[in-house]
Amino acid sequence: MDEIKEGIKYLFQTQNPATMCISGSGHAGMEAAMCNLLEDGDVVLMGVTGLWGNRAGDIAQRYGADVHYVRARCGYALSFEDIREAFQTYNPKVFFIAQGDSSTGVLQSFISDIGDLCRRFNCLLVVDIVASLGSAEFLMDEWKVDVAYTGSQKVLCGPAGITPISFNQRALNKIKARQSKVKSYYFDITLLGQFWGCFGTSRIYHHTVSSTLLYGLREAIAIVCQQGLKNMIRRHIECSYRLQKGIENMGMEMFVPEPNHRMSSINVIKIPNGVDWRKVSQYAMNKYFLEIAGGLGPTVDQVFRIGLLGENATEEKVDLVLTILREAIQNTSGITLNERSKI
Amino acid sequence: MDEIKEGIKYLFQTQNPATMCISGSGHAGMEAAMCNLLEDGDVVLMGVTGLWGNRAGDIAQRYGADVHYVRARCGYALSFEDIREAFQTYNPKVFFIAQGDSSTGVLQSFISDIGDLCRRFNCLLVVDIVASLGSAEFLMDEWKVDVAYTGSQKVLCGPAGITPISFNQRALNKIKARQSKVKSYYFDITLLGQFWGCFGTSRIYHHTVSSTLLYGLREAIAIVCQQGLKNMIRRHIECSYRLQKGIENMGMEMFVPEPNHRMSSINVIKIPNGVDWRKVSQYAMNKYFLEIAGGLGPTVDQVFRIGLLGENATEEKVDLVLTILREAIQNTSGITLNERSKI
Structure with a gap:
């Protein structure tokens, strides 16, 4: 597990200690990002360049958030201007964007600029890199991305069912300041991070992780590192x-x-x-x-x-x-x- | 997937069409049971014979339920009288019990009587058979159990990370009558059941299931069937x-x-x-x-x-x-x- 964590940090280009895996598919990674960051009534803005912004919106709504959308024309990326205007309109606490939307093939660029925008608006930036990681540059820390998750079975060619995810300190601070418990136990990143040994405390038992999938993912990451x-x-x-x-x-x-x-x-x-x-x-x-x-x-x-x-x-x-x-x-x-x- | 469904029906001794797998550990099965059945303020009663009744209570509370407990002395099963009294006190909509609690080794018997009690109180019965299935008799339909889930890596000796679960018609009726969407997308049994082809409609894409785990589970079930x-x-x-x-x-x-x-x-x-x-x-x-x-x-x-x-x-x-x-x-x-x- 420690080797996998180090591998994910390299792939995401991050130093975040809270780097781990969700025991579920990429959808579970999306849900973990949303349900840890959001509380009832929190304003969240979804950047939509295809299917995934809508899906993230459905999930956030289920968890009680106040969801808004900024939509690109189908087949196009969002312009920075569109995003900035939507920020001014909604003043979101969380902004979501897929780096690559697998339904349209759109690659969203200038994520670094969106990172700066989020800091100015005191907003957290969640980037879905499920289908893009390893096929396009992604610099989590440098671009000021607060939460990112990827798919094990996409570019990494590992087994499906285990989802690398990373939270930076800003994201953890929002989670620490929550008024209510995270609604999901299974996706609770504070518990899961203790299970994965992310916080320097002794490991707790949170759930039974699939060793089959861990070994598969470890090997998939090792092959990327070799290349x-x-x-x-x-x-x-x-x-x-x-x-x-x-x-x-x-x-x-x-x-x-x-x-x-x-x-x-x-x-x-x-x-x-x-x-x-x-x-x-x-x-x-x-x-x-x-x-x-x-x-x-x-x-x-x-x-x-x-x-x-x-x-x-x-x-x-x-x-x-x-x-x-x-x-x-x-x-x-x-x-x-x-x-x-x-x- | 169809073969796995048939295998689970045999193992659970049920004819429920809504028999499928959660793409996650046994904890995910527990969470799926709770979050599909419960809405904010629903009264739920947890039978506690060790760790698992408390864990189910934590999860139900996160999802907004009004949680109560009936606790056995440590190392003992619950008596029918204790359960009946607790039903009269709390009038729960959902009752949870682990058939076997792996922390204490307690096996809860007379589940069939609890099933009858639940019908009288118009309450749904959720039975955790994670660690007991295959090592003790369990008759889902005959005992009037409304929801049950088991672990793939316990008696079945399959890979961890995929959790067989079954809902009967009473449970589905409660889900259909919900005022609010199930808070979790990943565990939403109405969507997941369409993905697994449980409702006679064409399959939808819900999430990417781990084929690695499916094949492992299918083989584990086949070995039980042979025996x-x-x-x-x-x-x-x-x-x-x-x-x-x-x-x-x-x-x-x-x-x-x-x-x-x-x-x-x-x-x-x-x-x-x-x-x-x-x-x-x-x-x-x-x-x-x-x-x-x-x-x-x-x-x-x-x-x-x-x-x-x-x-x-x-x-x-x-x-x-x-x-x-x-x-x-x-x-x-x-x-x-x-x-x-x-x-």
Whole structure:
């Protein structure tokens, strides 16, 4: 467990002692962030660039918070101006944003500026890095992010079911100052942090952690450490560029118009006219055991989503998925794609 | 997932369609039971035979319930009379009891009578079978239990981190009639049941379940099915009798005076005068890699706890642990145990 904590600190680029894992999926990480920080009536602002800001809003509302939203146009990142105005309108105690929204493929940039804004408004910044960590730069401490959590089974390629999370001192101070107990026992970070030995006190028994998942996650983190975080991020970005170039060469279009706002791990592609994505997806799965996903949330029936995460972020895999995507589209729709798409 | 559901129905002896798993530890199962059934101000009564009734009370209180307790003397089961009186005093909407409390080793009997009592008081019955399922008879439907959950890593010997749980129609009716949303998204049984395909509707995406844990649990359940549940229970009871006899032959005493109220999976033994349990436990671990646990909650520093769960419930293992316990006590305390303890 201590080795895992050190590994997460490296991945998140943080020195936070309160760095640990939630024994649950990424959704559990989101819920842990919300339910520890929020009390009844607390004003929280959700940055929405796809599905995840809405989900965080649903969770915060369940826990009694006063939830507001600032929404980007679908396929676009939020502008700093939009966020600043929403801060002035709502004066939130907590602001949530997903660095990468896996439903739209939008990568939210200038998180560092949002960190500064949060400090000026005495607001806590929660960043969901479930699908982005390891495929885009993320500097928790330097960017003044107060809470962050990631997925074990995304870029890290570990087993699902265990979720790295980190709270800085500002976040812990808000938790210490709570008037009411955290409503969830299972996600109570003050107890969980004692279980994980984060606070320098002797460990307590909080719940039975899955040793199966711990060993899997430890190994996944070790593999990233061997590669080096910067190399891993560069590899993901290069592979995504290669995929995007191949897609555009076929005459198709990325869903996110602004190249700098595209995630490298989840690549979202507009479905060309006349193409039935379900047939394409089934063709690829049946013939090649290759998963080309459809849309999620706001992008259902509008896009293909191609994951290049961890082991799948290699030139060979990119070329393979492009070849299969071309074959699947041509065989299921009869459409002939651009000649220059040959790769 | 469908096979796992069928397996759980067999293990719980239930036909409930709302039978599924929580993606978390046994504590998460307890929290899911509480937070789905309870709304702010609901009166809940906790039967306490050790640690777990208090823990359930802490969780219910966090979720806003009006929590009351009926407590057994430490090492004893609750009497039906005590429970009935508490029902008359508090008129609870939900009653909680652990079939087996792993901190004291107490097995609560006459759950069927408690089921009848709950129906008379229009109260829901939640039974924690985390540490008892597979080592004692449990008939969810026949005994009129409304919600039950068990541990994957106890008698089932599966991986920790995934928790079988079942809700009957009465429990679902209370959930449907809620005035407020369940505070937890992650534990919301209405969403989770759709994810698990329990309600005859098409499956929704609720969270990413750990396939690693699903396959492990499926295999653990398959092994129980091969043995047969009755055979498994009989084996646990026989092994516990053998252990108890060996303990008494050494001149030691079981913590639970009434033999019919002893769990067979967790065997709790009073520490004899002059014996340092930590030294005994360390001796067994260092020399034999055998775990003899100390107390938990109300029994800390008072007892040894010996788990005979699943693969460890065999005559050979019982004889081994008796031999090692004798050796460990004699070597760490100098006390000579009764001659007749030779086995």
